[in-house]
Amino acid sequence: MGMCGTLMILGLCLGIFNFGRPEVRLYASLQIVYALFSGYLFILAMKNRHTLWQTHLYSYSLAFLVLLGIYLAKLESFLLAWAFTLPIIFYLLLGRKAGKLITLTMMLSIMVIIYPKLPSFRPVMTNFAFSYLLIWAISHIYESNRESAELALHKLALTDPLTGTNNRLSLQERFNQSTQVSEHKPLTLLLLDVDHFKQVNDNFGHVAGDDVLKSIANLLTKYTDDLDLFRIGGEEFCIFLHNSSTQESLTLAQTLRANVERETFVSQGLKIQATISIGVTLFKEDMQLCDLLRSADEQLYRAKLSGRNRVMHNLVPAIEEEVMAQTAPLVT
């Protein structure tokens, strides 16, 4: 946005200044048109409504304008100086991949254009090429660092710091993706809650409680795609299952439940047993994430009410008895 604003003002000043010179009036008109285009994009960017193709068109227009200027102007006018701003502008506007391509194309094009105008080829061309390459390299390094920092920040914002799983914030994003992509495939939600977790904290301490949560998250990770496991509350996790049949979903829920029950968690030399209750539900058309969570929470509540350490669901009624039967403690 700032870039469009700056180029709008610059383009307008240059255009108005050049318009007074009859020999470059046509070029000045193009500068003014470009300034207006910058203003238009500036407004769109302010409303966050600009699109990728508009940004590309904007960059190519600038490239064309600079190339035309260098072609038309005498070398002494030093219009060539504008070329050194291009790598920075292209990287900022288009990012690393597209920025790299257009920067290279511009460098070669400019060299071809200025070649016939040079009285002595080597010093000017060498100095141009090296200074352009230096600015290009700096732009590239800057943009790479910026992209990595942005990626790290994005990951940080969507990751639960204790368990390393996805956090609640990322749940909405994943839900949107899942419901858009797999429109006609079943999407199942497992909502898991550690039973009597307050007692774990009270009996073994908060650090031990944290260790149990981390171990449970590790255990769950073995059975699910990293993208589909979320810690959405203190001792509450949820898992998305894509395209799983009712039987597959319930079998997985039982496996998770049984494995947590079977596991002995160790923290600071203390051995801790824990169990989880699970509510399972299926996404239905027009459901929002909060509806899906509410539906799973109803099942989780039933699981808690009926004694904890069990799986409850509202999928196919006939399967419920079978799942209930499996909730008896496993023989280890």
Ligand SMILES: Nc1nc2c(ncn2[C@@H]2O[C@H](COP(=O)(O)OP(=O)(O)OP(=O)(O)O)[C@@H](O)[C@H]2O)c(=O)[nH]1
């Ligand atoms: N160690 C630790 N404890 C947490 C964390 N987040 C929440 N808790 C604790 O988790 C406990 C949740 O307790 P409750 O909501 O009463 O539920 P519960 O004891 O698990 O009982 P049920 O869910 O009814 O089986 C509270 O004591 C919270 O302090 C955390 O990040 N680490």
